[in-house]
């Protein structure tokens with residue numbers, strides 16, 4: 410019910426990505442606690458655990474108050490809106506905006522107390538809204554956020570389980586996630602790297618026996634795993650990386666994920682000790698580093714050092730940017746000691762950081778179609794793959810219309826994904842896609858059959874369905890707090906139809 414509502418509401422909007430919701434929180438939670446508080450004389454602990462609920466307008470934190478104001482300027486009262494729909498339009502005024510804060514959840518939800526009382530539907534949302542309110546205050550509470558302490562490299566003999574978040578955390582050596590709230594925080598931080606790791610790893614929960622991997626998909630995944638892992642029985646060590654090709658992951662249309670600090674992405678590498686990764690964030694809204702001369706923190710000595718990034722403290726947090734329409738480009742990221750401009754190499758605004766021997770990150774602020782030619786001839790389905798987090802294929806284009814003046818879907822738009830997917834399919838590399846709700850996944854999958862150069866040109870690798878490593882936190886839309894989605898809720902994958910890859914079957918059969 411809720412998810413159906415989500416579809417309708419989101420479908421009526423230009424693309425909205427939950428990715429953008431996450432950015433300010435990443436900044437907030439990745440600071441050192443002492444840094445967050447150094448400019449004030451307040452004690453480290455600002456809120457106790459029994460004092461996490463505050464109506465937005467009365468929150469002790471300016472960014473929360475600013476968000477409340479943003480919602481009050483955007484969201485229509487649902488009671489006004491429904492009477493507006495049912496009565497003759499000319500006899501009714503436009504729905505009024507939400508001004509009244511529900512005393513139970515603290516969100517501005519209705520135009521008035523009278524309409525709040527009248528609305529029995531609100532009970533469906535109130536508990537989740539309350540939870541989100543408390544989560545947000547918890548992140549700012551100043552308590553020690555043990556759930557963001559990321560573990561060291563895995564012991565060679567210790568197998569990681571990918572059955573669900575809980576066993577993943579346990580077998581991967583995270584400190585215990587003893588509350589639902591900790592789980593929500595940690596899953597939101599880690600959903601991007603662990604979604605990739607969970608799909609690619611030989612112990613992936615996506616298998617042919619649960620029908621998530623097709624026979625064609627098994628071959629593609631086996632090819633990738635032949636590079637990601639070692640031969641059965643051999644120790645999976647850093648030394649085993651010698652002679653193996655680098656695994657390149659092209660993350661297209663990247664936004665919030667491009668502003669995640671490298672030590673969070675390093676967690677992906679630690680799942681594959683014998684692999685060298687090169688991550689490419691490519692998209693018009695990729696976050697680029699701050700100008701030279703602004704190195705804030707040296708590369709940490711230990712790979713799991715959580716004390717990385719960010720210069721501004723909570724008091725200097727920019728005013729709240731509402732999560733509507735085209736999500737904004739994330740703020741500039743920290744510049745590491747080894748960050749270098751790559752504009753001469755790629756011809757677009759870009760940077761490269763050789764973060765550790767196992768991980769290199771490149772970010773390019775460009776449309777993928779404009780840089781594909783630089784990779785086209787070296788792409789190899791054994792070592793290269795694409796990931797697209799909530800690409801919004803099935804959303805109407807903001808820029809392009811068809812002959813009758815109707816907006817094209819983004820998957821068919823010449824200025825958005827139109828030229829890109831045929832390029833990816835021609836490469837035969839696997840293309841992994843996530844969506845933020847069942848309806849979002851369905852909308853994107855349906856759009857495949859409408860796109861020239863895509864319909865009939867691909868095979869399934871992973872069938873559409875839930876993603877074990879989606880974020881467990883509800884992301885709430887400022888334009889309507891009844892709209893709630895979860896980052897990376899679902900996942901699927903395709904690759905171009907290929908004769909070549911079938912000729913390689915003999916090789917593939919070694920691994921399947």
Ligand SMILES: [Zn+2]
Nearest residue numbers: 486489520524
């Ligand atoms: Zn109203």
Ligand SMILES: [Zn+2]
Nearest residue numbers: 511513514535
């Ligand atoms: Zn409420």
